[in-house]
Amino acid sequence: MRSPFDIAPDLLAWDGDVPRARRLQQELAARVCLQDAFAPLRRVAGVDVGFEEDGAVTRAAAVLLDAATMQPLAEVVARLPTRMPYIPGLLSFRELPAVLQALAQLPEVPELILVDGHGVAHPRGLGIAAHLGVVTDLPTIGVAKKILVGNHDAVGLKRGDRTPLMHRGRMIGTVLRSKDGIQPLIVSPGHRLSHATAVERVLAYGRGYKLPEPTRLADRLASRRDRRT
Template sequence: MRWPTTPAEAIAVQEKLRSIVDDTDVDRAPRLVAGLDVAYDGDRLAAAVVVLDWETLAEVDRAVVLGETTFPYVPGLFAFREIPGLLEALGQLQTTPDLLVCDGQGLAHPRRFGLACHLGVLTGVPAIGAAKTAFVGTHEEPGSARGSVADLIVDNQVVGAVVRTQDGVKPVYVSIGHRVSLATAVQQVLHLAPRYRLPETTRAADRLCRQALSAPE
C-alpha cells in the first residue's frame, strides 16, 4: 500500500484500519518488550527501538534508523511521520518483541487510532501507548500513590487510563494499541516503570534516538 502523503489520505487510512484494533489480551505473557521513540532535528529524525527482557528489564537488542520526515506535522497524524522509520528499525532487530510500548497514544486519539494502534495493526504485535501528556479526554486526578489510576474519558467512553507510576510524580497516560486490554496495559506500564515515571522501554529508546541524532555525521 502506498504511504499517504496528504492529511486527507492519512485520515482515510486511520478510518479504514481502526476497526481492526483488538482490545483483548493475547494468551501469552511477554518475554521481550520493545520501546519505540523518535527524535527530531528539523526535518532529520532518528527512529529507535530498544528491546528489554520482561523480567529483568535488561537490554537484549536495539536498532536505530536515521532519515528525514516525509509527512507534514499535523496533530492527530503524527504516526505518519514516525511509522516508516520505526518499521525499518523493527526490521533490523535480531529478536522478535512480544510487546511494543510506544511513546504516544493508542485509542486515546481523536479517531481512536493513534501511533500504538497503527503500529500494532501493521505488525500484528501487541502494542500499548504510554504518553507523557494527554491528547484528548478529561479525567479526575488519580491518587498520589504509585499504582493509582483514573479513567481517561472522551464522549462518555473510557479511552485510556491516567496512571501514577511513582509516588507523587506526574501521571502517565496509558491507552491500548492492539491485542491488549486496558487493564493489562496499565499493569504492564507499572511493571516497566519500577523506579522512574516513564517505562524503562521508553527511557531506553529515548536515549538511543537522541544519541543517534546528535552523533557526528
C-alpha cells in the first residue's frame, strides 16, 4: 500500500555532505518539467513547516482543499525530530521528510500542491517545491515571501501586477503582487506546470489575503496560529 509520498530515501537523504546534496539537486533539477500537464483539478493541497521545542521538533502541516471552492476538506500535522540545521539552498533536505509524512496522512492524493518556499527559483533550480514535485511526480507550485536568488524590475502596486524574476538571463519565477499595497510574493513552478499557470493558480486561489488559501491554511496549522488567534 504505497502512496506517491513513500519516497526512496536517497532522493532526499541528508548525511552532512553539502557538496553531495548540491550534486543531487543538479541531477533532480534536470527532471523538472515546466510544461502544463495535469488532469482536471479537483483537489489541491497546501503545505508548510514550523518548529517546536526550540527547533528540536519539525512540524509539517498539510491541508487538502476543494479546488473549486477552496473549502478545506482535511488538515493533518506530522511531527518529526529535526535532523539538520537550516542551510540556505538546502531547505528541502531539512523539511521534506516531515512534509511527505504529512501529505501521506491526507485522505486523498491532491492533483496539485502549493508549497511555502521556492520552486525553480533556486540557485540550482530545485527549491523545496521543485524537489517535492520531482520525487512525487505531482504538479507543485512554490510560493515564497522572500527572494533566494535573482533580480527583477519594480512591481506595480495593485493585486495581479507582476514582473519576471531573472537569474543568469533566464526567467526563474514571478514577483507577484497578490494584494494591493503589500509586499509581493515570489511564485515559481515546482513541477509539471508553466510560469504562467503557476501565477494564474495562485491568483485564483487567493481569498483576499496575501497568501493563497492552500498555503495560508497550512501556514496557520504549521505555526499553531490557528489555536492561538
